[in-house]
Amino acid sequence: MPLGPTDALIINPQTGEKSHDVKAPAQKSLHVAVIMDGNGRWAKAKNQIRTMGHKAGVDALKRTITAAVDLGVTHMTVFAFSTENWRRPEAEVNDLMGLLRAFIKSDLERLRREGVCVRIVGQEEGLPADIVGMVNEAHEKTKDNSRFYLQVALNYGAQADIIEAVKRIATEVRAGDLNPDDITPETFGGYLSTHDLPPLDLLIRTSGEHRLSNFLLWEAAYAEFVFQDILWPDYGYEPLKAALDIFARRDRRFGAVEAGHVKPAF
Ligand code: FPP
Numbered sequence: 001m002p003l004g005p006t007d008a009l010i011i012n013p014q015t016g017e018k019s020h021d022v023k024a025p026a027q028k029s030l031h032v033a034v035i036m037d038g039n040g041r042w043a044k045a046k047n048q049i050r051t052m053g054h055k056a057g058v059d060a061l062k063r064t065i066t067a068a069v070d071l072g073v074t075h076m077t078v079f080a081f082s083t084e085n086w087r088r089p090e091a092e093v094n095d096l097m098g099l100l101r102a103f104i105k106s107d108l109e110r111l112r113r114e115g116v117c118v119r120i121v122g123q124e125e126g127l128p129a130d131i132v133g134m135v136n137e138a139h140e141k142t143k144d145n146s147r148f149y150l151q152v153a154l155n156y157g158a159q160a161d162i163i164e165a166v167k168r169i170a171t172e173v174r175a176g177d178l179n180p181d182d183i184t185p186e187t188f189g190g191y192l193s194t195h196d197l198p199p200l201d202l203l204i205r206t207s208g209e210h211r212l213s214n215f216l217l218w219e220a221a222y223a224e225f226v227f228q229d230i231l232w233p234d235y236g237y238e239p240l241k242a243a244l245d246i247f248a249r250r251d252r253r254f255g256a257v258e259a260g261h262v263k264p265a266f
Contacts, residue, residue, distance in 0.1 A: 029198035031075040038207030038231030051095040056233035063236035075149040083157030115147030122156030158217035165191035
């Protein structure tokens with residue numbers, strides 16, 4: 001799986017002249033985001049309750065983390081619970097939170113040993129207090145790991161994240177701490193909850209649905225999208241490899257005419 005070019009295309013902003021900087025470091029990160037969709041349909045097809053689909057979804061997540069490490073992915077951001085998911089029946093919401101608790105209890109120590117850094121992306125406000133404590137502890141225990149970065153998007157909505165960023169920027173401008181002329185895509189990205197993540201390379205959605213569903217709207221600006229007709233509980237090594245193979249064949253131009261290697265900084 002090619003992680004990226006070893007030479008970067010440099011465009012002189014004054015002259016527009018292009019050159020290749022052969023000394024530029026190879027792209028080190030491979031950031032994949034996943035909308036893990038189809039748990040409910042998987043359960044229905046098996047005449048089971050939806051919770052069984054989510055339970056099987058956790059197993060699929062565990063398989064996919066292992067596969068991602070093996071396949072050279074460095075960062076994986078998964079959509080576990082959106083700000084809109086609170087609209088689901090209370091019992092299903094409770095079951096999802098329960099599965100997250102169980103996942104942390106059963107797998108955190110293994111993930112820590114395997115070099116995985118676990119982080120949460122999303123709003124703490126509104127989450128059960130014990131979940132906030134558990135996810136913060138999970139990050140604290142794994143924060144020095146750098147083999148693989150797992151971001152679990154929990155109580156996450158991209159629009160809310162963008163609005164929070166705008167509010168913070170507006171506050172800084174009003175206080176005189178920030179000049180509006182200094183706001184660029186790069187600086188704006190620094191206000192998002194994903195600010196310390198590398199650019200998103202690939203966004204996968206399972207179950208045949210073709211929507212972003214308020215996931216990583218800003219970050220997906222130059223990401224490649226792969227939609228797969230597989231229900232999330234059936235996911236694992238082979239489907240992820242298939243998605244990465246499709247990604248490797250894509251011609252990423254980042255807005256340029258030729259297949260250059262200018263990566264946006266967000
Ligand atoms: C979408 O399937 C899936 C979700 C809303 C939750 C994803 C959660 C998991 C994979 C398990 C929990 C994760 C952790 C980290 C413990 P859906 O319910 O919308 O399926 P449907 O579209 O077929 O009804």
